[in-house]
Amino acid sequence: xxxxxxxxxxxxxxxxxxxxxxxxxxxxxxxxxxxxxxxxxxxxxxxxxxxxxxxxxxxxxxxxxxxxxxxxxxxxxxxxxxxxxxxxxxxxxxxxxxxxxxxxxxxxxxxxxxxxxxxxxxxxxxxxxxxxxxxxxxxxxxxxxxxxxxxxxxxxxxxxxxxxxxxxxxxxxxxxxxxxxxxxxxxxxxxxxxxxxxxxxxxxxxxxxxxxxxxxxxxxxxxxxxxxxxxxxxxxxxxxxxx
Amino acid sequence: xxxxxxxxxxxxxxxxxxxxxxxxxxxxxxxxxxxxxxxxxxxxxxxxxxxxxxxxxxxxxxxxxxxxxxxxxxxxxxxxxxxxxxxxxxxxxxxxxxxxxxxxxxxxxxxxxxxxxxxxxxxxxxxxxxxxxxxxxxxxxxxxxxxxxxxxxxxxxxxxxxxxxxxxxxxxxxxxxxxxxxxxxxxxxxxxxxxxxxxxxxxxxxxxxxxxxxxxxxxxxxxxxxxxxxxxxxxxxxxxxxxxxxxxxxxxxxxxxxxxxxxxxxxxxxxxxxxxxxxxxxxxxxxxxxxxxxxxxxxxxxxxxxxxxxxxxxxxxxxx
Numbered sequence: 001x002x003x004x005x006x007x008x009x010x011x012x013x014x015x016x017x018x019x020x021x022x023x024x025x026x027x028x029x030x031x032x033x034x035x036x037x038x039x040x041x042x043x044x045x046x047x048x049x050x051x052x053x054x055x056x057x058x059x060x061x062x063x064x065x066x067x068x069x070x071x072x073x074x075x076x077x078x079x080x081x082x083x084x085x086x087x088x089x090x091x092x093x094x095x096x097x098x099x100x101x102x103x104x105x106x107x108x109x110x111x112x113x114x115x116x117x118x119x120x121x122x123x124x125x126x127x128x129x130x131x132x133x134x135x136x137x138x139x140x141x142x143x144x145x146x147x148x149x150x151x152x153x154x155x156x157x158x159x160x161x162x163x164x165x166x167x168x169x170x171x172x173x174x175x176x177x178x179x180x181x182x183x184x185x186x187x188x189x190x191x192x193x194x195x196x197x198x199x200x201x202x203x204x205x206x207x208x209x210x211x212x213x214x215x216x217x218x219x220x221x222x223x224x225x226x227x228x229x230x231x232x233x234x235x236x237x238x239x240x241x242x243x
Numbered sequence: 244x245x246x247x248x249x250x251x252x253x254x255x256x257x258x259x260x261x262x263x264x265x266x267x268x269x270x271x272x273x274x275x276x277x278x279x280x281x282x283x284x285x286x287x288x289x290x291x292x293x294x295x296x297x298x299x300x301x302x303x304x305x306x307x308x309x310x311x312x313x314x315x316x317x318x319x320x321x322x323x324x325x326x327x328x329x330x331x332x333x334x335x336x337x338x339x340x341x342x343x344x345x346x347x348x349x350x351x352x353x354x355x356x357x358x359x360x361x362x363x364x365x366x367x368x369x370x371x372x373x374x375x376x377x378x379x380x381x382x383x384x385x386x387x388x389x390x391x392x393x394x395x396x397x398x399x400x401x402x403x404x405x406x407x408x409x410x411x412x413x414x415x416x417x418x419x420x421x422x423x424x425x426x427x428x429x430x431x432x433x434x435x436x437x438x439x440x441x442x443x444x445x446x447x448x449x450x451x452x453x454x455x456x457x458x459x460x461x462x463x464x465x466x467x468x469x470x471x472x473x474x475x476x477x478x479x480x481x482x483x484x485x486x487x488x489x490x491x492x493x494x495x496x497x498x499x500x501x502x503x504x505x506x507x508x509x510x511x512x513x514x515x516x517x518x519x520x521x522x523x524x525x526x527x528x529x530x531x532x533x534x535x536x537x538x539x540x541x542x543x544x545x546x547x548x549x550x551x552x553x554x555x556x557x558x559x560x561x562x563x
Contacts, residue, residue, distance in 0.1 A: 054432060080434035088432070094425040097418070105422045108415060157433040235450030 005068050007193050008053065008084070008161055013062035015048050022048040022073070024217040025062070030042040030161065033189055035194040037204040040214035041238050046197045047089075050165055054086045055079035066161070081109060083160030087167065091147035093138045099125065100134040102149055102178045106156030120156055128152045128182060144175035151182060155192075162186065168203055176200065180207055196206070201239065205229065214240060247413045251406050254492070259402035261540040271527065275394035277506055279462040282401035284498035286455035287475070288482035289408045290448040292494045295460030295483065297444050298424035299352060302360035302476040303344065304452050306367035307337040309471035311453025312402040313377055316460040320385040327390075330400070330457040337453025338446045345442035371468040382467030386460045397458045404451050409491050411447050420444055474516065484526035487533025496535050497526075 006029035015023040023045040030036050038046050051057040053064060058073040065071065071079055094102050103121045111117045125131040128148045133141065138149060147167060154162055155219040167183070168176050180203060186192050198204050204211060205225040213234050220238075221231045228234055260280065269275035287304060294301035295445050318324040324332070348359045374378045390396055411417055412479030419440050422430050460466045478501070485495020501522055508518050530537045 054427065056431075074433040075436075076428070077434050077436045080432055084434050085434070088426075088429060090427055092423045092426050094429070096425055097421060101418055101422075105418060105430065105435075106433045108419065153429065155435060184528070 006030060006065075007067065008195075009065040010049075010053070011063050011065065013049075013052055013059045013064060015045075015052055015057055016060045022217050023052065023059075026214075026217075026219055028212050028219060028222060030193060030195055031186065033191055034192055034209040035183065035196070035207055036193065037208035037211040038197045038214065039199070039201060039204055039211060040237065041218070043216075044214040045217040046214055047165070048217075050086065050163060050195075050197055053079075054084055054163060056131060060091060077109065080157060080159075083158070084163065085154045085157045085159035085161070086163035087150045087154050087165055089166045089169065091143065091150040091167075093141075093146055093149050093153065095137075095139040097138055098134065099130055099136055099138060099141070099149060099152075102138050103152050103156045104132075106153035107158075110157045120158075122154050124156045127155065127185070129178075147171060147175065147179055148182060151179070151186075155186065159192055161193045161195060164194065164198075167196060168198055168199055168200045177202060183207060248410065251409045251413075254409075255402050255406045258495070259398065260423075262398040262402065263395045266398040267392050270392045270394045276462060277502070278394050279397040279458060280506075281499045281502040282334055282398050283455040283458045283462070284478075284482060284502045285495040286401050286404050286451050286458070287479040288486070288494035288498040289491050290452040290455070291476065291479040292483045292488060292491065293412065293420075293448040293451070294444055295407055295488060296417065296420035296424060297441055299441075300357045300360070300480065301445070301448065301474055303341075303363040304360070304420055304448075304479050305471050305473050306360075306364035306477035307341055307449040308452045308456040308459075308475055309364075309367050309371060309468070310340055310456070311337040311449075312456030312466050312471065313371065313383065314453065315457030316383045316386040316466050317377060319387075319461070319530040320383055326388050328460060330454060330461070333457040333460075334450045334454040337456070338450035341445050341449035342442055345445040346438070349438050349441045349445075360476070361473050364471070364476060368468045368473075369472055371471075378467070380468065382470075383460075384465050386464050387467065387468050388461045394460060397462065400454065400458065404454055405491060405495065408447070408451055412491065416440065416443060464505055477523075478519050481523040481526070483533075485522040485530075487530075487535035487537070489532060489536050493533045493535030497522075497533060502535065 008027055008030040009027050013023060013026045026049065028216065038049060040046055048057065051060050055074045055076040055078065063070055063072040066082055066084060071082065094105060102120060103124050104117065107117045107120045111120045125134055130145065130148060130150060130152060133145065138146065141149060167179055171179065183194060187194055208225060210223060211225055211228045212219060213228060215237045221228055221234045266275060266278050287308065291301055291304050300396055311333035314336040315329040318332055319326060319329040323370060344363060348356060353357060371377055377383055419430065419435060423437055423440065427437055482497040482501055483494045485501060487493025501519065505518050532540065
């Protein structure tokens with residue numbers, strides 16, 4: 001495998017819903033081991049892009065490549081088994097199940113054998129600081145822990161590319177820091193590549209290696225946090241001017 | 244896992260052994276017949292409830308019950324195939340036909356899936372009225388058990404089936420059922436082929452309900468398309484909601500209670516449909532957790548009252 005090739009690549013990807021063009025000829029790449037942020041105003045096409053990468057939508061035109069293979073239009077579970085695992089907004093978990101069962105579901109498809117699956121569940125819970133809450137029902141967890149659990153479910157599936165949909169929305173500063181630490185640890189210790197959609201621009205600037213800015217379904221800018229922060233178009237469309 | 248299996252077997256012994264002994268004692272009598280009807284109703288309720296775990300109300304239950312009954316009845320009456328083999332064939336036929344049905348219909352969910360299930364049940368019934376080799380409108384006759392103590396055998400097979408459904412529910416597959424009901428896209432997102440899991444759920448449920456149809460066929464010795472209208476599915480829903488959908492025990496309790504009550508109502512000449520409609524209403528309005536769930540909650544409150552210094556443990560509202 002070509003180590004220099006990007007892990008995931010979008011080539012001229014377009015998604016139309018009837019007359020609405022949600023994503024227009026989008027091109028960007030995610031490199032192995034990086035944390036890439038996807039930001040932009042509401043309706044910019046961030047969620048659509050997420051769904052296109054995870055296989056929840058098939059693009060109207062263009063193609064998606066993962067590890068240099070075309071995965072355009074693959075079903076979500078196929079994409080997940082290849083290593084693209086996503087979370088959902090509002091820290092979605094299986095509310096009626098215990099923490100242990102939540103993480104077990106995450107490991108079911110990708111970890112074979114009862115014993116290794118149990119080990120995977122314990123290991124994932126420890127990594128996210130949930131090992132003391134394994135027998136609690138998910139709905140009894142405070143929101144910060146629920147958010148960590150939603151990441152734990154995804155991590156149990158052994159992702160190569162972890163896609164986080166607004167992992168910080170609605171969290172207080174302490175919880176935000178906790179989730180940011182977890183993301184940094186996942187990248188550093190496990191070498192998992194991370195794509196995240198987030199509105200907390202300050203946090204995105206701190207944690208991401210590179211940022212892609214979307215506006216009206218098209219790419220407005222791409223670069224390091226510093227480059228993006230100083231980009232005139234981005235300031236006008238999204239960040240606003242400090243005065 | 245082993246503890247769960249132990250509990251299942253203990254439960255089966257506690258409920259099943261008396262039922263089987265009762266079957267031996269009452270074989271051939273009216274009470275024996277009622278035992279078989281109740282056993283078949285238990286399996287139907289447990290089958291419907293299994294599909295409720297993935298969040299769907301499966302009104303195709305009646306259709307697959309008919310397929311199981313006619314599959315078993317046709318082999319038994321026309322070709323003289325031994326009863327146990329015919330029953331197994333009916334169950335397997337129902338399971339096999341449920342796979343393409345599930346493949347096509349699990350693109351939809353909620354009210355749409357419910358309506359398709361209703362249609363399938365009615366289509367199966369109408370096709371049966373047209374199938375002359377199956378006796379058409381007047382039905383199939385001469386389905387006679389070839390083993391002694393049929394009531395006991397039927398009770399035994401029903402208990403076995405319900406234990407199997409319980410094991411399915413508590414397995415990893417059953418965990419996926421409940422996860423799908425909670426958040427379907429999230430299950431897909433971790434690499435699980437949700438449609439395949441749903442089809443597996445439906446196939447297991449259909450095998451069980453197909454067997455219940457066969458049990459009914461051998462109990463009545465005559466089956467007609469009219470026995471398997473969509474109302475059978477609605478009755479199964481009434482059993483589950485009246486008894487309590489939190490556990491398979493509740494579903495079976497509802498099935499037994501309503502079967503017994505409806506037999507007395509039939510004696511009074513009243514229409515059992517009214518009874519089942521009323522039971523469904525009572526289940527939904529007065530006892531949302533059903534008879535079994537309400538009894539459990541009362542017992543819990545009693546126990547808490549006795550240990551006045553103990554710490555109150557809140558019960559989950561939904562017993563799943």
